[in-house]
Amino acid sequence: MYLVIAVVILFFVVIFQIAKASEYVAVLKGEKNSKLQSNKINGFLMVAFLVLGLIGVWYCNELFFPKTLFRFGSASVQGEKVDSMLWVTIAVTGSVFIATQILLFWFAFKYQEKPGKKVFYFPHNTNLELLWTVVPAIVLTVLVVIGLRNWFSFTGEAPKDALVVEVTGKQFGWIFRYPGSDNQLGKKYYKNIDNASNSLGLVWDDKMSHDDIVTEQTVYIVKDKPCKFIIGSRDVIHDVGLSQFRMKMDAVPGIPTTMWFTPKYTTKEMQERTGNPNFAYEISCDQMCGNGHYSMKGIIQVVTQSEYDEWISKQKPYYFTAFPDKDPANSKLATDSTKKVVVSISLPNTQKSNSKI
Amino acid sequence: MSSEVALDIHTGVSSLHDAHHSHDGHEHHHHETFISKYVFSMDHKMIAKQFLITGMFWAVLGGLMSVLFRLQLGYPDSTFPWLEDILGKWAKGGHITPEAYYALVTTHGTVLVFFVLTAGLSGTFANFLIPLQVGARDMASPFMNMLSFWFFFIAGIVMLSSIFVETGPFSGGWTAYPPLSALGDASPGSKTGMDLWIVSMALFVVSSLLGGLNYIATVLNMRTKGMSMTRLPLTIWALFFTAVLGVLSFPVLFSGFILLIFDRNFGTSFYLSDIFVNGAGALPNEGGSAILYQHLFWFLGHPEVYIILLPAMGMVSEILSTNSRKPIFGYMAMIGSMFAIAILAFLVWAHHMFVTGLNPFLGSIFVLLTLLIAVPSAIKVFNWLTTLWRGNIRFTPAMMFAIGFVSLFISGGLTGIWLGNSALDIHLHDTYFVIAHFHIVMGVASMFGMFAGIYHWFPKMYGRFLNNTLGYVHFWITIIGAYLIFWPMHYEGLAGMPRRYYDYSIWESFKQFGDLNRFISTVAMIVFATQILFLANFFYSIFKGRKLRSANPWGSNTLEWTTPIRPGHGNWPGEIPEVYRWAYDYGKDGHDFISQITPIGADESVH
Numbered sequence: 031m032y033l034v035i036a037v038v039i040l041f042f043v044v045i046f047q048i049a050k051a052s053e054y055v056a057v058l059k060g061e062k063n064s065k066l067q068s069n070k071i072n073g074f075l076m077v078a079f080l081v082l083g084l085i086g087v088w089y090c091n092e093l094f095f096p097k098t099l100f101r102f103g104s105a106s107v108q109g110e111k112v113d114s115m116l117w118v119t120i121a122v123t124g125s126v127f128i129a130t131q132i133l134l135f136w137f138a139f140k141y142q143e144k145p146g147k148k149v150f151y152f153p154h155n156t157n158l159e160l161l162w163t164v165v166p167a168i169v170l171t172v173l174v175v176i177g178l179r180n181w182f183s184f185t186g187e188a189p190k191d192a193l194v195v196e197v198t199g200k201q202f203g204w205i206f207r208y209p210g211s212d213n214q215l216g217k218k219y220y221k222n223i224d225n226a227s228n229s230l231g232l233v234w235d236d237k238m239s240h241d242d243i244v245t246e247q248t249v250y251i252v253k254d255k256p257c258k259f260i261i262g263s264r265d266v267i268h269d270v271g272l273s274q275f276r277m278k279m280d281a282v283p284g285i286p287t288t289m290w291f292t293p294k295y296t297t298k299e300m301q302e303r304t305g306n307p308n309f310a311y312e313i314s315c316d317q318m319c320g321n322g323h324y325s326m327k328g329i330i331q332v333v334t335q336s337e338y339d340e341w342i343s344k345q346k347p348y349y350f351t352a353f354p355d356k357d358p359a360n361s362k363l364a365t366d367s368t369k370k371v372v373v374s375i376s377l378p379n380t381q382k383s384n385s386k387i
Numbered sequence: 388m389s390s391e392v393a394l395d396i397h398t399g400v401s402s403l404h405d406a407h408h409s410h411d412g413h414e415h416h417h418h419e420t421f422i423s424k425y426v427f428s429m430d431h432k433m434i435a436k437q438f439l440i441t442g443m444f445w446a447v448l449g450g451l452m453s454v455l456f457r458l459q460l461g462y463p464d465s466t467f468p469w470l471e472d473i474l475g476k477w478a479k480g481g482h483i484t485p486e487a488y489y490a491l492v493t494t495h496g497t498v499l500v501f502f503v504l505t506a507g508l509s510g511t512f513a514n515f516l517i518p519l520q521v522g523a524r525d526m527a528s529p530f531m532n533m534l535s536f537w538f539f540f541i542a543g544i545v546m547l548s549s550i551f552v553e554t555g556p557f558s559g560g561w562t563a564y565p566p567l568s569a570l571g572d573a574s575p576g577s578k579t580g581m582d583l584w585i586v587s588m589a590l591f592v593v594s595s596l597l598g599g600l601n602y603i604a605t606v607l608n609m610r611t612k613g614m615s616m617t618r619l620p621l622t623i624w625a626l627f628f629t630a631v632l633g634v635l636s637f638p639v640l641f642s643g644f645i646l647l648i649f650d651r652n653f654g655t656s657f658y659l660s661d662i663f664v665n666g667a668g669a670l671p672n673e674g675g676s677a678i679l680y681q682h683l684f685w686f687l688g689h690p691e692v693y694i695i696l697l698p699a700m701g702m703v704s705e706i707l708s709t710n711s712r713k714p715i716f717g718y719m720a721m722i723g724s725m726f727a728i729a730i731l732a733f734l735v736w737a738h739h740m741f742v743t744g745l746n747p748f749l750g751s752i753f754v755l756l757t758l759l760i761a762v763p764s765a766i767k768v769f770n771w772l773t774t775l776w777r778g779n780i781r782f783t784p785a786m787m788f789a790i791g792f793v794s795l796f797i798s799g800g801l802t803g804i805w806l807g808n809s810a811l812d813i814h815l816h817d818t819y820f821v822i823a824h825f826h827i828v829m830g831v832a833s834m835f836g837m838f839a840g841i842y843h844w845f846p847k848m849y850g851r852f853l854n855n856t857l858g859y860v861h862f863w864i865t866i867i868g869a870y871l872i873f874w875p876m877h878y879e880g881l882a883g884m885p886r887r888y889y890d891y892s893i894w895e896s897f898k899q900f901g902d903l904n905r906f907i908s909t910v911a912m913i914v915f916a917t918q919i920l921f922l923a924n925f926f927y928s929i930f931k932g933r934k935l936r937s938a939n940p941w942g943s944n945t946l947e948w949t950t951p952i953r954p955g956h957g958n959w960p961g962e963i964p965e966v967y968r969w970a971y972d973y974g975k976d977g978h979d980f981i982s983q984i985t986p987i988g989a990d991e992s993v994h
Contacts, residue, residue, distance in 0.1 A: 049855075049924075056855075069781060086870070119811065123805070130772065131798075137778075138782075141711070144779065152716060153717075153718065170761055174755055200665070264663045265664050269817065274883075274896070282743065284661035284662075308895050315885070319567060323888065324891075
């Protein structure tokens with residue numbers, strides 16, 4: 031480490047001394063000549079930078095584009111529109127980028143100082159200025175139209191048959207709730223939250239909450255079936271980031287948000303398509319939420335309808351986690367002594383839920 | 388309008404001094420002690436240097452922070468025992484902790500955006516150039532100007548002190564979104580560190596307002612005879628719009644901070660509702676909106692981008708024209724486009740909030756207005772290109788940085804078209820794509836504008852030149868490095884790799900960029916080291932640089948070059964010169980340049 035610093039410092043001193051010396055040389059040679067010389071060098075470097083830069087842009091694309099997984103396309107139907115929009119935008123901005131960078135560095139090279147050259151006094155030209163006001167305006171209008179059509183379709187109402195799942199962020203993990211057999215999410219109130227038995231603060235007075243199913247970290251959704259997330263947060267702002275589905279939505283405490291999309295491939299299919307047996311649809315928290323932000327991961331399992339039906343039939347309503355004695359499976363097996371203990375634990379919860387709605 | 392009478396009222400002291408000088412002809416200041424000349428100075432030129440050097444201090448510190456957190460991103464599995472020597476418990480076992488990582492990221496952002504690119508950039512050049520280029524002896528209120536610097540200085544001290552707090556400096560990101568920034572229980576950095584952060588920012592807002600009002604008053608009221616608004620150099624127009632933006636938007640940020648202070652300390656619920664924090668339980672606050680803060684923040688936050696960018700644009704226009712020996716192309720279009728940018732800057736803030744659950748219709752309006760900004764930006768780029776066309780370009784280091792600015796502004800500006808389009812933003816929001824975008828277009832580009840300004844006006848500031856060779860080395864390494872660092876980040880963003888992650892190795896979707904992250908970190912260190920080379924050049928040249936022999940080394944038209952090589956307080960020893968023309972008569976009628984103080988000739992062509 032210290033050796034590295036010493037070498038760097040030495041290197042700097044050398045550059046510094048050379049630079050100082052070059053200044054003296056410049057004075058000796060005459061300022062004009064040395065300026066012309068450095069002008070030529072820099073003019074050449076401008077073109078070299080342009081050429082190498084454009085090659086670099088191409089090379090960078092070769093290296094990293096495969097790693098973006100874009101070649102597998104979007105994993106959601108909606109995301110296909112994002113991808114196609116992306117290509118249009120790349121085509122437009124890419125060609126402007128190449129054209130303007132070429133002009134910039136080529137002009138810099140071509141019009142470098144030459145003794146005795148007369149410049150072209152050209153303070154303004156209305157037609158030219160109109161040209162580069164109107165053309166960008168038209169191009170941008172096209173992009174806006176494409177963008178807004180997609181935007182309204184993404185943010186519009188989810189189809190009626192969509193699978194509804196509530197997603198709640200917390201420091202630092204995800205909680206999911208399915209509405210259960212009645213297809214209705216029961217009420218919840220944040221003051222009922224209790225990490226041990228009621229992580230979402232469900233209101234047990236509301237019968238609709240009794241069949242709600244709560245899972246943590248992993249959520250199951252169905253291939254080719256629209257899925258609607260109702261998103262909220264328990265503490266600070268989080269964000270449900272689904273890069274493979276090209277979707278993202280903040281989780282804001284107190285203000286529910288929604289997002290919907292239709293997955294195209296099951297997790298298994300994606301593992302085959304990408305050739306990566308560890309592939310998973312990861313939910314990344316995309317909004318700074320504290321020191322554990324980087325580890326706030328959830329998993330989306332996309333499965334077929336039959337796999338989903340099988341999985342959901344095995345899930346127990348969360349109500350039974352809070353009140354194990356009410357669980358029909360438990361009450362048959364439980365002995366008298368365990369029952370008593372259970373009741374005494376769950377009592378405070380019932381009182382709490384009475385306090386408000 | 389800016390007659391001598393007005394000047395005498397405003398800067399009574401300096402003009403009296405000045406009258407005195409012109410009589411006995413040598414420069415000495417009667418009452419100037421070390422303290423009044425170098426510390427509590429009311430000379431705009433000295434205040435500019437104070438802003439510049441303080442800004443440099445913060446740039447080094449902010450840059451160093453980025454090197455530290457890039458170490459973590461590039462080498463998440465390595466340990467660096469010397470880190471523990473420097474950071475103590477924040478780098479236990481030679482490994483930066485998540486707390487320290489997030490504190491570094493947050494402070495890096497805050498410091499670079501506010502202390503370096505706002506105070507360091509417009510603080511320096513507005514102070515230095517406005518009086519010199521409009522033909523005034525000093526600012527409208529030199530005293531307020533001095534206060535502006537010292538408020539900035541104190542803001543810096545408070546920010547610096549937060550680094551030494553036991554619970555650590557604020558670590559919730561430079562945007563400081565509540566509830567995270569409001570709840571000490573949610574993050575240790577949101578305890579005392581956040582209090583100091585808000586106090587520091589509040590002081591900074593005060594500094595910024597004192598400065599901004601002064602700049603506006605000076606540009607409007609203190610122009611010399613003949614200096615109509617349409618004869619102002621584009622630097623002054625840019626700095627003027629910058630000041631207007633700051634004065635109108637910083638108070639909104641301030642109000643946002645006040646509400647945050649109330650939520651933090653006095654039990655109000657402006658931003659808080661329905662919160663259960665692990666370890667602290669359910670909070671009593673109900674009915675607030677966390678999104679409200681984001682509206683207030685971005686109402687400054689977006690104009691802030693242009694507060695940073697406009698001064699750079701103005702200086703680049705001036706430097707490109709001077710060194711192409713050609714008038715700036717489309718002077719009025721340049722002013723018009725800056726005006727359009729300034730107006731639109733206030734109408735696009737919610738494009739930072741497309742994924743907050745914003746009303747989609749409202750979102751669509753912001754898409755439209757955001758993409759509209761591309762039009763004035765395109766005008767500016769094409770005008771700069773046309774300015775180079777058929778010029779006679781001298782590659783001074785300032786010119787190199789100005790050309791570099793245009794290149795970066797194009798690259799970073801174009802990705803703005805991606806992010807401003809809400810449907811695409813859904814995928815790219817809060818990923819490395821955003822980091823690449825704003826670092827190129829706002830961070831590095833504005834830095835290039837600042838470097839261009841420093842290389843160009845250093846001779847006016849210190850009466851000496853910076854070393855050219857070092858300038859070229861500085862330029863080439865920096866522009867190559869900047870592209871190597873930020874260009875590949877676009878790909879990480881396209882893959883959806885989120886910002887502000889301490890470690891990506893647990894993520895199947897993002898861990899494929901480990902090599903790239905290491906590469907970026909290495910380049911970042913080289914580029915940072917190169918900036919130290921620039922600083923060495925800067926401080927060495929203040930004392931030992933080649934001396935100026937003529938008052939106008941670049942052959943420039945603007946007024947600052949009509950002052951003596953080392954102007955005293957009051958700028959011009961005699962009367963303030965009168966202005967007869969715009970600032971861009973380069974190469975006209977066969978003349979290399981015609982200074983603004985040259986009267987229009989009888990047979991001069993009209994354009």
